Amino acid sequence: MNILDKIVETKKKEVDLQQKDIPESKLREYENYGRRCNSLRAELLKPGSSGIIAEFKKKSPTLGDINLNMNAEEVAINYIEAGAAGLSVLTDYEYFGGSPAELLKVRKAKPDIPLLRKDFIIDKYQLAESKAFGADIILLIAACLGKHEAEILAKEAKKLGMEVLLEIHHSKELEKVNEFVDIIGVNNRNLTTFKVDINTSVKLSRIIPDKFLKISESGFKDVKAVRYLKQYGFNGFLIGGAFMVTDNPGEACRKFISEL
Numbered sequence: 001m002n003i004l005d006k007i008v009e010t011k012k013k014e015v016d017l018q019q020k021d022i023p024e025s026k027l028r029e030y031e032n033y034g035r036r037c038n039s040l041r042a043e044l045l046k047p048g049s050s051g052i053i054a055e056f057k058k059k060s061p062t063l064g065d066i067n068l069n070m071n072a073e074e075v076a077i078n079y080i081e082a083g084a085a086g087l088s089v090l091t092d093y094e095y096f097g098g099s100p101a102e103l104l105k106v107r108k109a110k111p112d113i114p115l116l117r118k119d120f121i122i123d124k125y126q127l128a129e130s131k132a133f134g135a136d137i138i139l140l141i142a143a144c145l146g147k148h149e150a151e152i153l154a155k156e157a158k159k160l161g162m163e164v165l166l167e168i169h170h171s172k173e174l175e176k177v178n179e180f181v182d183i184i185g186v187n188n189r190n191l192t193t194f195k196v197d198i199n200t201s202v203k204l205s206r207i208i209p210d211k212f213l214k215i216s217e218s219g220f221k222d223v224k225a226v227r228y229l230k231q232y233g234f235n236g237f238l239i240g241g242a243f244m245v246t247d248n249p250g251e252a253c254r255k256f257i258s259e260l
Contacts, residue, residue, distance in 0.1 A: 002192040002193075003061055003191070003192070003194065004143060004144065004191045004192055007092070007094075007095055007120055008120060008122060008144055010094050010095070011092070011119075011120045011122055012122065012123075014093070014094070015122070015123045015125055015126060018125070018129065019125050022129075024125055024128045027128045027129055027131075027132040028128070028132070030132035030133070032104075032107060032131065032132055032133060032134040033128075033131050033132045035134075036161065037135075037136040037137075037161045037162050037163065038112060038113060038114040038115070038136045039114060039136070039163060040053070040085075040086045040114035040116065040136060040137045040163055040165075040182075040183065040236075041163060041182050041183060041213050043085045043086055043114050044085055044086070044213060044215070044235045044236045045213070045235060046085075049085045049235075050083045050084060050085050050257045050260065051085055051226070051230075051234075051235055051236050051237055052083070052084045052085055052086075052236075052237055052239060052253065052256070052257055052260075053084065053085060053086040053087070053088050053116065053215065053236055053237065053238040053239070054079040054082070054084035054086075054087055054088070054239060054240070054243060054249075054253050055087070055088035055089070055090065055118065055238060055239065055240025055241075055243070055244070056070075056072050056075050056076065056079075056087070056088070056089050056090065056098075056102065056106065056240070056244070056249075057089075057090035057096050057097070057098060057118075057240050057241070057244055058070065058090075058096065058097035058098060058244075059095075059096055059097040060090075060095070060096055060241065061095055061194060062189075062194050062241075063241055063245065065097075066241070066244045066245055067244050067245070067249070068097060070244070070249070072089065072102040072105045072106050073105045073106060073108070073109040074250075075244075075249050075250060076089075076105075076106040076109050076110055076113075077109055077110065077250075078248075078249065078250020078251070078253070078254075079243075079249070079250055079253050080110055080113055081250065081254075082250050082251070082253040082254035082257055083253075083254065083257040083258075084253060084257070085114070085236070086113060086114040086115070086116060086137075086236075087106060087110065087113055087114070087115050087116065088115075088116040088118045088238055088240065089102055089103045089106050089115065089116070089117060089118060090118050090119070090240070091103050091117055091118065091119045092119050092120060098119075100117075100129060100130075100133040101133075103115070103117055103130075103133045103134055103135060104133045104134055106134070107133065107134025107135075108134075114136045114137060114163075115134060115135055115136045115137070116135065116136070116137040116138070116139060116165065116238075117130045117133070117135035117137070117138050117139065118139050119139065120141060120144055121138055121139060121140055121141070121144075121153060122144060122145070122149075124152070124153065124156050126138075127153065127156050127157050127160060127162070128160070130157075130160075130162065131160045131161070131162060135162060136162060136163060137162060137163040137164070137165055137182075137183075138157050138162050138163075138164060138165070139165050139167055139185075140153055140154060140157075140164060140165070140166050140167065140181075141167045141187075141191070142166060142167060142168045142169070142173035142176045143167075143169060143173065143191050143192075145176065146176075147175060147176045147178075150166065150176040150178060151176075151178040151180065154166070154178055154180035154181055155178075155180045157180070158180045163182040163183065164180055164181050164182050164183070165181075165182065165183045165184075165185050165215070166181045166183070166184055166185065167184075167185040167186075167187050167217065168184060168185070168186060168187070168204065169186070169187050169189075169190060169191060169200065171203075171204060171207055174204075174207065174208070177209075177212070181212065182212075182213065183212065183213045183214070183215055183236070184208050184212045184213070184214055184215075185214075185215045185216070185217050185236075185238065186200060186201040186204045186205070186208075186214065186215070186216050186217065187200070187217045187218055188200045188201055188216060188217060188218045188219040189217070189218040189219060196218055196219035197219070198216075198219055198225050198228070198229070201216040201229050201232065201234065202229070202232055205229075205232040205233055205234065206232075210233075213235050213236070214233055214234045214235060214236075215234060215235065215236030215237060215238060216229050216234045216236070216237050216238070217237075217238040218238070218241075220237060220239045220242055221242055223256060223259045223260045226260055227260070239253075239256070242256070243256070
């Protein structure tokens, strides 16, 4: 069993517990459940957009503990002041040290900014939870889902008014793209080996249909890679680790965007 399989198994247990703790009927009563979502797609296509989706995460299977005591609200404010086009919050607890509560904190701090919930979405309950806690965009990881599952979850997310980011790593995962997907993200990190190769985005850019907005995820250590991938039609770049390993993620983001 690889690390992705372990994460999915853990996630199934988490979702069962979460549903008992906060039933979906209760989530529908949350203030954010009825709010109109912000569009990440529109923000990335704006003239002059930095294209940077800055991520908050406390740890990861590859980096270990990163910044366990960092404040999500403070980092989010600093990211936006630095010029980030959107925000991403890792909400998985077991492997990334996150929580939906941190998503809610970021939403309250920056109500008008596109906010991505980054997690391992495998159940419709998580979609209602995402909306209730303030997400505008949800991540669906093709490697975690079957074709039918991906379509059902994407369709439900759209019903809730959220945008759908489908993440792929291999060409064969393009078969899981459906009419409810807004953005295709290429993860440069192999989720079974966790090795990173920026050229994964280059290879897949040639076969992703033009109608989809493309973003590249993981492995960005300097602006050269972003400039390189812009030549292949990428409008967005999700960056977390490179910022979060520093003492001041917001300042690291500012310097990155400034140089870009």
